[in-house]
Amino acid sequence: MTDWSGIEAADYAIPADRDLEELTGELSRALADPDPGIRDGAAYSVLATWIERGVIDGPRRLALGDEMAARFDDPEIQARTFAPLVLDMLVGKGDLRPEWVDAFARWYPAEEDLRGHDEKLGWLHAVAHGADLLAVFGRHAEVDPVRMLDLAAARLTAPTDHVLDQLEDDRLARAVARVLIRPDLTEHEATAWLDVIAADFGADAPGAPVPAHLSNCLRTLRMVYVLADRGVRMTREGEPQPLPHGPAVKARLAEVLDRIVRR
Numbered sequence: 001m002t003d004w005s006g007i008e009a010a011d012y013a014i015p016a017d018r019d020l021e022e023l024t025g026e027l028s029r030a031l032a033d034p035d036p037g038i039r040d041g042a043a044y045s046v047l048a049t050w051i052e053r054g055v056i057d058g059p060r061r062l063a064l065g066d067e068m069a070a071r072f073d074d075p076e077i078q079a080r081t082f083a084p085l086v087l088d089m090l091v092g093k094g095d096l097r098p099e100w101v102d103a104f105a106r107w108y109p110a111e112e113d114l115r116g117h118d119e120k121l122g123w124l125h126a127v128a129h130g131a132d133l134l135a136v137f138g139r140h141a142e143v144d145p146v147r148m149l150d151l152a153a154a155r156l157t158a159p160t161d162h163v164l165d166q167l168e169d170d171r172l173a174r175a176v177a178r179v180l181i182r183p184d185l186t187e188h189e190a191t192a193w194l195d196v197i198a199a200d201f202g203a204d205a206p207g208a209p210v211p212a213h214l215s216n217c218l219r220t221l222r223m224v225y226v227l228a229d230r231g232v233r234m235t236r237e238g239e240p241q242p243l244p245h246g247p248a249v250k251a252r253l254a255e256v257l258d259r260i261v262r263r
Helices: 004-009 020-030 042-052 058-071 077-093 098-107 126-139 145-157 168-179 187-192 195-201 212-230 246-261
Strands: none
Touching (some): 004 042, 020 058, 042 077, 058 098, 098 126, 098 145, 126 145, 145 187, 145 212, 187 246, 195 212
């Protein structure tokens, strides 16, 4: 097995006796490993650095992206949930294929295992990792931002018995707010994705227990409201940027949230 920690310590230099094609394949497999020490350790750091520095060239990156898109159908949960992280790296580098967006759109609202963390598998973060990729896609000029907003609504309204934890709801809210920064969104487009959530909020009989997915919706939308009011940082260190249609988004959010308050 490759000593990824050693490569990390050597400023990510490629070992002289190793082939980059072979190493890239091994890194890809490591990012699906059930051992969190392998999947979420030095191998992740090496892959991210090699993509950022262009060590892994364009054709290899596209092939890696195709592999990650196919991984959304993998039977192993950790393989599915770490695929968005790699695609995030690739899109950030400037690579994009429409097929990657399509594969993500099929997987994200359909994923049923929403655990943030597992004692044996470590971090899984399907909703959070997916949210990060949704934001990157939604900010890309070649991706329809409305599609990403609708996808967020589909994720939030998908039935589940799991109440989101490990800040998954906050990550999704931040992703939505970052998509809402797009200047080409109309006011209608910036608010219409909430219609399906509003309908879902009014679907159950008054007085019935609040289903898990509605609880997830409530917390996510509350954070979207805060970000619409205060602005959203596009990077960890950046200054908050106002949403172009912030007042309209806040008004519609308030209307939607009021539907569940009056249940």
